[in-house]
Amino acid sequence: MNTKILHYAGLIACIALIASCFMPWAYYPDVNKTFSGFFSEQNQYGRPAKFLVPFTVVVFVFMLLPKIWAKRANLFICALVFGYAIKTYVLFTSCYDAYCPEKRIGIYVMGLSVIVMMLAAIFPDMKIDNKENTE
Numbered sequence: 714m715n716t717k718i719l720h721y722a723g724l725i726a727c728i729a730l731i732a733s734c735f736m737p738w739a740y741y742p743d744v745n746k747t748f749s750g751f752f753s754e755q756n757q758y759g760r761p762a763k764f765l766v767p768f769t770v771v772v773f774v775f776m777l778l779p780k781i782w783a784k785r786a787n788l789f790i791c792a793l794v795f796g797y798a799i800k801t802y803v804l805f806t807s808c809y810d811a812y813c814p815e816k817r818i819g820i821y822v823m824g825l826s827v828i829v830m831m832l833a834a835i836f837p838d839m840k841i842d843n844k845e846n847t848e
Contacts, residue, residue, distance in 0.1 A: 716837065719832060719833050719836055719838070720776065720833060720837070720838035722829050722832075722833060723829060723833025724773060724776055725829075726825075726826040726830045726833065727770075727773040727776070727826070727830060728773075729825075730765060730822075730826040731765075731766055731769055731770075732822070733750065733820075733822035734749065734750030734751060734762035734765055734766055734823070735750065735751070735762075736749060736750075736817070736822060737817040737818065737819050738805050738817055738819040738820040738823070739805045739806060739814040739815060739816055739820060740815040740817060741812065742812060742814075742815070743810075743812045747817065748805060748814075749762075749819060750762030750766075750819070750823070751763075758804055761801040764797060765794065765797065765798070765801075765823075768790055768794050769794065769830075771790055772791055772794065772834070775787035775790070776833065776834075779839065787834045787837070788834045790834075791830050791833075791834035792831070792834075794827055795827050795828075795830075795831045798823060798827040802820060805820060806820060
């Protein structure tokens with residue numbers, strides 16, 4: 714796959730992840746409410762968007778920087794976001810007390826965008842010059 718295309722896909726995925734935090738993630742029929750990245754009933758599941766949004770902004774900036782240290786740091790941060798997204802997906806979609814929440818579009822957008830971000834971090838669009846010392 715062309716790394717330039719993956720680079721732009723990673724940037725679009727960052728924007729999609731931030732947008733997904735405002736979308737509905739799951740509907741809980743027992744409380745008759747829809748949860749999102751910024752809302753859960755009595756804050757029982759926390760607000761995962763408070764973690765995801767700032768880290769996604771950092772990932773977006775690091776994807777734009779043409780420095781090797783930024784690409785390495787980006788891989789680490791994307792791995793953190795990826796792991797946190799998996800935890801959040803399991804938390805928001807798991808059944809409890811014989812109630813299973815209905816998954817909504819936001820949780821799927823969140824999951825897909827972190828996968829694309831991780832792939833873009835693993836395969837950065839970076840040209841490395843081999844400078845050999847000829848002393």
